[in-house]
Amino acid sequence: MTHPPDLSSACRRLLRVGGPLREVHPAHAETTVLLYSGPDAGTASHIAASWPGFEPFTRHELYRSGTYRCEIVLDDTAPYSASRKAPLRFHSDMALVQEPPQISSIRCLVPDEGPPGSATNIFIHVADIVQRLRDSDRQDILRMLSADRPVQLMDGTVVVAPMLANPLGSAPLRIFDRVGWQMAGYERALLEELLNLCDEWFDLQVRVRLDAQDAAIFSNWHFLHSRSTCASTTRVTEISLGFLRQR
Numbered sequence: 001m002t003h004p005p006d007l008s009s010a011c012r013r014l015l016r017v018g019g020p021l022r023e024v025h026p027a028h029a030e031t032t033v034l035l036y037s038g039p040d041a042g043t044a045s046h047i048a049a050s051w052p053g054f055e056p057f058t059r060h061e062l063y064r065s066g067t068y069r070c071e072i073v074l075d076d077t078a079p080y081s082a083s084r085k086a087p088l089r090f091h092s093d094m095a096l097v098q099e100p101p102q103i104s105s106i107r108c109l110v111p112d113e114g115p116p117g118s119a120t121n122i123f124i125h126v127a128d129i130v131q132r133l134r135d136s137d138r139q140d141i142l143r144m145l146s147a148d149r150p151v152q153l154m155d156g157t158v159v160v161a162p163m164l165a166n167p168l169g170s171a172p173l174r175i176f177d178r179v180g181w182q183m184a185g186y187e188r189a190l191l192e193e194l195l196n197l198c199d200e201w202f203d204l205q206v207r208v209r210l211d212a213q214d215a216a217i218f219s220n221w222h223f224l225h226s227r228s229t230c231a232s233t234t235r236v237t238e239i240s241l242g243f244l245r246q247r
């Protein structure tokens with residue numbers, strides 16, 4: 001598995017920026033979590049206005065309008081785990097569609113009412129994960145991540161793909177913790193172990209608690225993300241996804 005050698009110093013950055021997105025070179029989106037503030041920050045139109053070629057992701061019922069409004073609910077059996085107060089485990093967005101989006105934006109409308117630490121968004125760059133796994137000689141997890149395997153998509157079709165593209169960023173991440181993968185029991189246990197390790201690797205994490213009008217924009221092909229427990233049901237976020245098409 002290969003990745004550009006210059007990723008390591010950049011990939012844990014949280015870059016706070018304002019104004020138009022074009023002030024940030026699009027290539028930085030591969031290595032940096034961009035934090036914007038402002039009334040339109042992180043909306044699909046905000047991204048589209050600044051990144052020519054941005055195409056909103058609409059190929060899922062939640063995203064027909066281009067934006068999914070995510071409200072936290074009391075009932076922990078809500079069909080979409082992002083709506084639950086419980087921690088959201090590390091994943092890549094829309095891992096089980098034909099073409100998972102390249103860019104994700106989490107835009108906060110109403111923050112969680114809880115104490116510091118609640119409802120924190122957490123990001124880890126996959127290049128850091130790979131390096132940490134190599135350093136700790138976890139070839140078993142690396143093999144599990146890079147093996148081609150059948151994936152049953154939400155629409156019922158099956159694609160053959162690895163969880164982690166080689167080289168990194170050349171294809172979508174497909175890391176999701178629950179369904180879709182046709183994998184042996186020992187491999188599922190390795191995936192569980194990896195997700196737990198990501199929770200423990202604080203030094204690799206970019207952590208941010210979004211205030212109202214804050215948006216975190218990041219590459220969904222390069223970062224896994226998670227969210228800590230919500231202490232209340234006040235939090236409302238809007239999620240926008242999309243692609244950066246060549247023009």
Ligand SMILES: [Fe+2]
Nearest residue numbers: 091092093225
């Ligand atoms: Fe997500």
